[in-house]
């Protein structure tokens with residue numbers, strides 16, 4: 001396996017060079033995480049594919065989940081003699097990460113795919129089509145640091161593709177939209193052309209949207225298991241059980257991710273603005289700078305709705321995501337404060353001991 005075709009770019013090579021002066025990694029080689037399942041990994045290196053787990057020191061030093069390797073990560077590993085196993089000693093800095101809040105009530109980041117150049121948001125042109133869900137995925141995609149694109153699949157099942165295309169166009173400003181069918185082959189070449197040497201893409205979308213079938217079409221061979229779904233309600237069975245990275249024969253890498261029931265946001269930046277440029281543009285004309293666009297006089301956003309230039313449902317979606325992000329920020333701030341307090345307690349305990 002040529003390591004460059006796995007996406008080892010100068011960004012990572014420079015980090016590796018930096019480590020070469022440290023003796024503690026002298027028995028290590030770079031490898032890319034291709035599969036992750038409950039802290040058990042499969043990694044691909046120039047010398048082969050191995051099962052891997054993190055070293056004891058790594059586990060001791062990792063504070064939260066996001067510090068553990070995820071699919072797409074570059075790591076330094078040490079192969080165990082005579083075994084197809086390796087120990088992960090070091091995680092290289094990521095250049096991008098697609099994250100979500102872990103399912104359930106806990107406030108923690110889950111990295112769905114790391115070091116991705118293109119986030120391929122997959123949605124089918126049948127009952128799975130949901131513009132509000134796409135808005136949510138777009139916010140997360142903009143936050144990842146990778147370039148989002150939208151792939152509308154199963155065009156062979158859809159009679160009015162243009163109508164859906166226009167709906168997507170209205171919410172995905174500045175994002176390329178592709179129409180595909182893995183059955184007729186429509187659009188597959190265009191997607192394949194995005195995968196130049198060293199480019200990594202991640203497929204994201206609901207279960208049954210056609211991600212694995214698309215991977216197979218791009219791969220030109222059977223690589224992922226695909227399950228039949230009942231087309232009438234478009235509910236897929238969960239076939240993809242873990243994230244998996246494959247090197248495409250024509251160049252580039254693809255990460256197939258399991259369909260998500262829900263994508264809860266884990267936002268670090270200003271991605272809401274990137275996804276809702278239209279609303280932000282209207283808002284800049286509101287009379288009050290702190291206008292909440294609820295009932296203030298001179299609100300240009302509400303004016304746009306009255307004039308039919310903005311959909312009420314889109315504004316509601318914006319409010320909803322804004323609220324979710326504000327909640328997340330309050331929670332993470334509270335957590336950070338607690339962690340800080342704990343740290344100071346530890347330090348002052350230590351100092352008291354010292355001065356006794």
Ligand SMILES: Nc1nc2c(ncn2[C@@H]2O[C@H](COP(=O)(O)OP(=O)(O)OP(=O)(O)O)[C@@H](O)[C@H]2O)c(=O)[nH]1
Nearest residue numbers: 154182207208209210211212213228229239240259
């Ligand atoms: N008609 C039609 N059906 C498709 C197309 N692509 C996928 N399907 C069907 O849609 C169903 C789900 O496809 P998958 O590729 O397993 O979907 P997935 O997004 O990988 O689903 P998960 O692995 O559960 O996340 C399967 O029955 C496929 O045969 C297409 O282009 N046209």
Ligand SMILES: [Zn+2]
Nearest residue numbers: 286291293299
């Ligand atoms: Zn306003």
